[in-house]
Amino acid sequence: MAKETPQRNGLLQGTLDMLVLRTLLYGPAHGHQIGKHIQRTTNDFLQMQHGSLYPALHRLEKKGWVVSKWETAPDRNREFKYYRLTEKGRKQLVVEESQWKQMADAVASVMWPTAEES
């Protein structure tokens, strides 16, 4: 059964969508690649749960932020379902990023107050 990781529970609602969109900014990828990429870049800090990854991908597709297509992988002789960022998705990423930044700044200013504020 799925491993219970603290990150999973701590992952903020809505962040996963942003992470997926950001990952796709490098170019089209399939589900397994996206999961692995997030896991690897965070040094295994965020262990991707397939249970939330696939619903997230399909949710993004439904909203029109990504499109999917079955394509043959360049290094293998096999078809994978590749997800590609749309123009709408790109805009959404900008919006989510700025929101997240505001959020992070706000949290940071409480947690690590700078000299002039204290």
Next chain:
Amino acid sequence: MRWGRIGKKDADLDRELRSDLDLEEEEQRENGASPAEARFAARRAFGNPALIREQTRAIWTWNGFESFTSDVRYGLRGLCRTPLLTFMVVLALSVGMGLNVGIFSILNTMFLEPPTRIDPASFVQIYPRYEGWFAGAAQSSRLNAEDFDAIRTQAHSLRDVAAWEQIGISLDDLHRQDSSLLVTCNYFHVFGMERTLMGRFFLPDECQSGTETRVLVLSEHFWRNRYASDPQIVGKVLHINRQPFVVVGIAADSSANLIPGDVWMPYTLQPAFNHGDSAFQNPNSAWLNAAARLRQGYTRADARAEIETILRQRDRFYLEQRTFTLDRKTSVVLTNGSYIEDPAFQTVAAGLMALVMGPLVLVLLLACTNVTMLFLSRSLVRRGEIAVRLALGAGRGRLTRMLVIESLLAAFLAGIISIGLAIRIPSLVLATLDPQGQFSSAIYPDWKVFGFLACLVLVSAVLSSLAPARESFRFDLVTALKGREGSVTARTPTTDALIVVQLAMSFVLLAAAVLFARMPSTIEGIDPGFETRRLMTVPLEVTVPPYTNTSAIAFHRALEARLLALPGVQSLAWASIAPFRFSPQQEVHLDNQSAGQGHAASVDKVSPNFFSTFSIPLLHGRQFLNSDASAAGPANVAIVSQAFARTFWGAGDPVGKVVVTTDRRRLVVIGVAADTRSERYGIVDGPRLYTLRHSNSVDGELFVRFTDDAAPLARAIEQAVKTLDPTQVETPVTIRDFLETNATQIRALARIVLFMAGIAVVLAITGIYAVLSFVINRRTREFGIQMMLGATRESIFRSVMKRGLKQIAIGLFCGLILAFPAAWSFARMTKRGVLPIHAFDFSVYCIAAIILLVVSICAMALPGLRATRVDPMQALRNE
């Protein structure tokens, strides 16, 4: 289209997940794991594919519907897997729902529906409410002829206004009274009765004032019952109140919901039924009921406002003309014509419906508990299955929904079957209650009935599935998966509680049945303290007008002379209070008390020979003498009942004492009469004061004491009355026959209550039996172990029965708690009635308790005996 897309997406998702899983597996292998290890590791990392699929699918489908259909398929499979259980469930539910819907459709047609089936939306019934005018006008909802004409000619919002008056008639001089309507000629049109079965309706000129064409229309059911569907009836002459009338048509029953009359005549004939005294000329006579059809484009509120304006104008006109002694203020209520909206009948109808539907709802609840128990036993058997489903990742909410849908399917099936029952039941019930078939119109279920049925299906499905659903999840997952659950869990507090609930509910119904079943024999067996078999009441309708004081007295004198001349008649007596009818109370006080300090008593104005005619013994003092009454003024003597003497003077001697009545008459007590039981069946009357009736009084009831056979005398008395006044339509009847007629009516009602209680008890017993046999089956291993440890068969049987008896005791106790408030409110409702209903009649409860105790012990003993036959070796080997 949609389905194809979902199927394709499903396959797509499957392919995606599989390819990613393969990729994961490959990576694990590259990291150096063995193929088998790699597969497990990949699956571990991947998680539960079924769950992922489920969650992903939830994103892109309208998930509810898809899972709903799969739940329905699952439910159908579940029901088919256990056909016997499904059969029992559907049977119990369809009996419960069929009874409810069947009776409800009767009540619906009788109380809730407008009287017409043709365009009921435009039908309105007009109820004027009066303030002032005449005594009792506040209770009247009828119009006088002038007001009716004003509405008919002035109201633009109405396209057709009809009026009618209901009267009693004596048809063909038979020994019975029939009901008839005097109607305007558009009555049939307004009530949507558009076609006759034969002949015609009234012609417009037959309702012109001044015409007295004596014609009549018969209702279809009346024609079938009374005239054996005589095909030659149209054109024949029938005699009403000994006057000839020509039949012009037969009105078909099918067009109206409830036909209030059997015989219709033009309302212009009203004077002929009132000694020639025309109500058309008398603005003080409010005699016409009115109904109308709304004109296209007008609402009921428009019509109400318009009619009220017209009647207010009439009020002003009457005020200017000084027609009435009191100023009249009129307001108007318009209804759809159903009984439940009739302002005068509203509370009674609602009360009656509650009274009838209450026990029925109990029966349905019993059926639901039965089904709950059956589902509960199945949910215990299915724990393994449910554990596997939970382990595979099904959510508890989803599983609950599956279980609810399963019982919803069963309830739905039962609902369809109960429609069949519901169509049969009304005619059966009506045949029991009304053997003569006077209630004619067919009962048609309409949207209200089907809506009611849908509610019942929903409620019973939810009620009967919640407990099993809850029970399904109360286990340890791992133990359940291993299939080694302890037998202790087989019997849960829920089943215990359900058995108690069943016993309690059937106890309430059984107590009601016992109460009703005993009532007829109580009524027939009572000794009211006066003669009943040789005493006949002669009902007379002598009102001023049409009678005058002089003509009324002359009528009474002539009638007395004729009756005394009949062979077998011993004596005549007059009284103001008829036995077993409502008797008003008034305050009577002693001469040394002031008004307000006395006690309530019924005051009966009687003729001098009342006591000998009724055979009420005089215990003390003397009778009334004719000389007491001969004085010019009202006689100032009185006789009191024992209860009266006890209330006012205790043990003292009342003779010679003086009492004062509300009209400030001082009366000297001359004697004490024995108490009677004439107000309520079998109950000693409260204080009663007998005063002497003035011999020239025009009101009062006439009683005849006779010696021989009652039937020919009743006929002879009726003939004598009708010879003097053919408009007298009621028939003489002995007190005894009156009681027996009452008992017969109650017996029919009791039969229906008994039937319902019977069904309730059968439901309860089968439920208890089923649960206990199931529980004992599950406890076989436990019994085996107990026997190995030295328990005897008797001790096992005793332990099973002890537990059962405890439940029966609790159930009966709860039943008592349920029954008391019901009985109390029922007794309060019938307080003014003649039926003696004691809320705390313990014999009723005892009989019901004993019946229930015996049958439930039988139901428990059978599975209990099976427990003793457990072979310990066999039971333990099954492990």
